[in-house]
Amino acid sequence: MSSITASEWFRTDYMDGVLQKYQDQGGRLLNTCRKKSITDAKDAQFHVIGMLEAYAYDGKGELKEQGAEHSTVKVEPKTYKVTPTIEGFDLDRMAEDDRDEHHKQGALALGRQADDLIYDAAITSATGSVLGGAGQFFTPDFSQKLQEELFEARNVSEDEDIFCIINRRMWRHLMRYDDFKSSDYVGPDIPLTKNAKFARTWGGMNYICFNRTAAGASADLKRGVVYPKSALGHVSLKELSVIMTWENKKNHWFINMGMDMAAKGLLPEGIVKFDIDMTIDPESWNPATNSPMA
Numbered sequence: 001m002s003s004i005t006a007s008e009w010f011r012t013d014y015m016d017g018v019l020q021k022y023q024d025q026g027g028r029l030l031n032t033c034r035k036k037s038i039t040d041a042k043d044a045q046f047h048v049i050g051m052l053e054a055y056a057y058d059g060k061g062e063l064k065e066q067g068a069e070h071s072t073v074k075v076e077p078k079t080y081k082v083t084p085t086i087e088g089f090d091l092d093r094m095a096e097d098d099r100d101e102h103h104k105q106g107a108l109a110l111g112r113q114a115d116d117l118i119y120d121a122a123i124t125s126a127t128g129s130v131l132g133g134a135g136q137f138f139t140p141d142f143s144q145k146l147q148e149e150l151f152e153a154r155n156v157s158e159d160e161d162i163f164c165i166i167n168r169r170m171w172r173h174l175m176r177y178d179d180f181k182s183s184d185y186v187g188p189d190i191p192l193t194k195n196a197k198f199a200r201t202w203g204g205m206n207y208i209c210f211n212r213t214a215a216g217a218s219a220d221l222k223r224g225v226v227y228p229k230s231a232l233g234h235v236s237l238k239e240l241s242v243i244m245t246w247e248n249k250k251n252h253w254f255i256n257m258g259m260d261m262a263a264k265g266l267l268p269e270g271i272v273k274f275d276i277d278m279t280i281d282p283e284s285w286n287p288a289t290n291s292p293m294a
Contacts, residue, residue, distance in 0.1 A: 125265025
């Protein structure tokens, strides 16, 4: 059985392993928004300037004062914990893959929390009506409608990275279309998005599959969201912390992992929500006619 003095790998490799896993695999939405890591809670804020426009100047008269709408959005981090245990008998018998699994599960749990905060911030802060609804299949035409809403109605800059967050069912909708499936039409890797197996750039937008989408306006609908990177902010206070204590009566090591973090909408008007009908079987849809099969 392991003694109260933990093995060298446990005292050093465990903490380093969890942090590395979190940075590499911790969240698929973390890099779809503005993010910052801070050491003081008073710095948990983002400066929002808005889109600036160049104008002609003939060298005479006063210059325009731009950025008057500049604002500061404060974020209040909350503490989130993951607290696994490792039996004393098992500690020294773990193979390398067992240790790696412990690192991964803790890091992924915190990564999922970060993703949930970002997604929740998007759907709760977005302004404007919800597009789609009952009977809506996720078609390429609907994808273009979402982009038109962003670039024309919401005046989002075309230079921004645009992210579309959908669930697996919506992904299967798009997979009915050869353009979405074919590598001939798919763009380069999604910028800064790590380890996202169900992710691709297509038609000028970055699609990321997210499994925990909220219910839409009814039980048969699920809610997706589209936003430019500048519309959301995620902040983490200090780094992921790991504290290990020996619980003598229970004969196991108690792992106390935690992060202080939060997410918030920075440009609510630049976020578009939409509902897709989950009752439509993708295999029943005719992509040639954009309608259910006869």
